[in-house]
Amino acid sequence: MNSDMHPWAARWSFNTCSGVTADASRFTSMEALKSAISGAAERALADLTEAEGDAMDESWNRFIAAIELDAEPEARRAGRWQYQSDGWAEVEINFSSV
Numbered sequence: 001m002n003s004d005m006h007p008w009a010a011r012w013s014f015n016t017c018s019g020v021t022a023d024a025s026r027f028t029s030m031e032a033l034k035s036a037i038s039g040a041a042e043r044a045l046a047d048l049t050e051a052e053g054d055a056m057d058e059s060w061n062r063f064i065a066a067i068e069l070d071a072e073p074e075a076r077r078a079g080r081w082q083y084q085s086d087g088w089a090e091v092e093i094n095f096s097s098v
Contacts, residue, residue: 008033008075009094014044016088017052030072037067037091059086067091 010033011024021044027033041063045056063085075081075095083091 007096009096010037010092012037012040012089012091014041014089016044016048016056018044018047033093034067034071038064041089056088059088063089 008027008030009024010027011022013020013022021040023040025036027036041060045053045060048056063083066083066085071081071083071091071093075093076097079095081091081093081095083089
């Protein structure tokens with residue numbers, strides 16, 4: 001069975017000086033999920049000043065690495081993956097193999 005046919009659910013919240021961006025959704029593939037969450041994070045950071053954005057570089061890089069490298073294998077193994085970063089990002093991904 002193709003792993004992308006399994007249901008994925010995610011909820012996320014990004015808290016920046018521009019405000020809070022939060023949402024939740026279900027996805028048929030991990031790639032769609034990662035794209036939606038990364039896009040939401042980019043939109044949350046879009047209104048930052050250059051200095052604020054520069055200050056977020058390290059947090060952003062850790063966030064992207066975690067989503068790209070850790071989320072899928074851990075969610076598949078444990079059924080759930082959670083991420084919190086420096087008070088600005090909170091993400092929970094759930095995987096159901098049924």
